[in-house]
Amino acid sequence: MNWRRLWAIVLKELRQMRRDRITLAMIIGIPVMQLVLFGYAINLNLRGLDAAIADQARTAGSRALVMDMLATGVIEPVAEAGTPRQLMEALRGGEISVGVVIPADFERRRLDGREAVQVLVDGSDTVVQSAAIQLARMPIGDPRPRLAQPPDAGGQVNGAGGQISVVSFYNPERRSAVNIVPGLIGVILTMTMVLFTGVAIVRERERGNMELLIATPLSRSELMVGKVLPYAVIGLVQTTVVLALGMWLFRVPVQGSLLDVYLASVLLILANLTLGLLISTRAQSQFQAMQMTFFVFLPSILLSGFMFPFAGMPTVVQWLAEVLPLTHFLRLIRGVMLRGAGLWELWPDVLALVAFTVVMMTVAITGFRKRLD
Incomplete structure (x- = not known):
């Protein structure tokens, strides 16, 4: 072992690392990102769930109960509803996660000690389902929000004169696989599609094929679209397998149209492929492309709502998550597969994925030059 030669190699690697700005940024960026995401953005104590309240009683007691529920911070009204049917339509369309029904005979039910309030929950997210049960612990008729005895097996609690029941839709058994498997389609497509196209242009350059492509009459648009289409077919195969x-294995239902499932998957596939192309036009080597792919993949997993509840994140982080294609795909795929919604009912997320694809493809085509330098 010659220590002088060994030290020369170490210095050479350090100098090369210093010149590689992407690697240098990853050395600092990954620890900072993990610290911020895990320490600040991820919150398992859910507050501010999107909700709507149908107060058909409109009495002093019902209004006091509504104020008590809002005071807990568990729910936040984002939509208006006058009937349970309207609440169900909002749940199905993904507008709300929790609906509260106070019937017209609320006061009589409370006096008789019967079920006086129903809390309707989107059970496709088991974490939201668990958080909404906190509302059932509130005693009816007490203006001060406090915890009573835990709910029974049916999600009911005897309050001060009545009962609050929690009714879970779309996943009454609270099986985690029902929530996880649809999300896995998006996670797998995000990981593979971005990576495949992320190294596409760089690989051609490293293998010397770029010289042949430059000599052809292909336009930049034709080259980019031609790179994307084969991987889109691969993405559909992966979707079918998952x-x-x-x-078959986890008995995950498909309540909506199977065609809508594939259309939602196509939207995510195209969004991820165009993002990968953008990475490929910016990276100088396949190693850099993989680093940049990981830099995109980590926030997608942590902030999209796949692993941790979206409602528990700070507002600024939620704005950042809205830029990620996986965030919108999870809303689409869970809405179609678990709630039986159609894509037309989830049009904001459809438009978000289409806009992302158009912007990424435009930037990638603009930034690509048919040159070796």
């Missing part, structure tokens, strides 16, 4: 195994 979907079939999920239905």
Whole structure:
């Protein structure tokens, strides 16, 4: 072992690392990102769940109960509803996660000690389902929000004169696989599609094929679209495999149209492929492309709502998560597969994925030059 030669190699690697700005940024960026995401953005104590309240009684007691529920901070009204049917339509369309029904005979039910209030919950997210049960612990008729005895097996609690019941839809058994498997379609497509196209242009450059492509009459647009289409077929194959195994092994239902499931998957595939192309036009080597892919993949997993509840994140982090394609796909796929919604009912997320794809493809085509330098 010659220590002088060994030290020369160490210095050479350090100098090369210093010149590689992407690697240098990853050395600092990954620890900072993990610290901020895990320490600040991820919150398992859910507050501010999107809700709507149908107060059909409109009495002093019902209004006091509504104020007590809002005071807990568990729910936050974001939509108006006058009937339970309207609440169900809002739940199905993903507008709200919790609906509260106070019937017209609320006062009589409270006096008789019967079920006086129903809390309707989107059970496709088991974490939201658990958080909403906190509302059932509130005693009816007491203006001060306080915890009573835990709910029974049916989600009911005897309050001060009545009962609050929690009714879970779309996943009454609270099986985690029902929530996880649809999300896994998006996670797998995000990881593979971005990575595949992230190294596409760089690989051509490193293998010397770029010289041949430059000599052809291909335009930049034709080259980029041609790179994307084969991987789109691969993405559909992956979607089919995950979907079939999920239905067979974990008995995950498909309440909506199977065509809508594939259309939602196509939207995510195209969004991820164009993002990968943008990475490929910016990276100087396949190693850099993989680093940049990981830099995108980590926030997608942590902030999209796949692993941790979206409602528990700070507002600024939620704004950042809205930029990620996986965030919108999770709303689409869970809405279609678990709630039976159609894509037309979830049009804001459809438009978000289409806009992301158009912007990323435009930037990638603009930034690509048919040159070797």
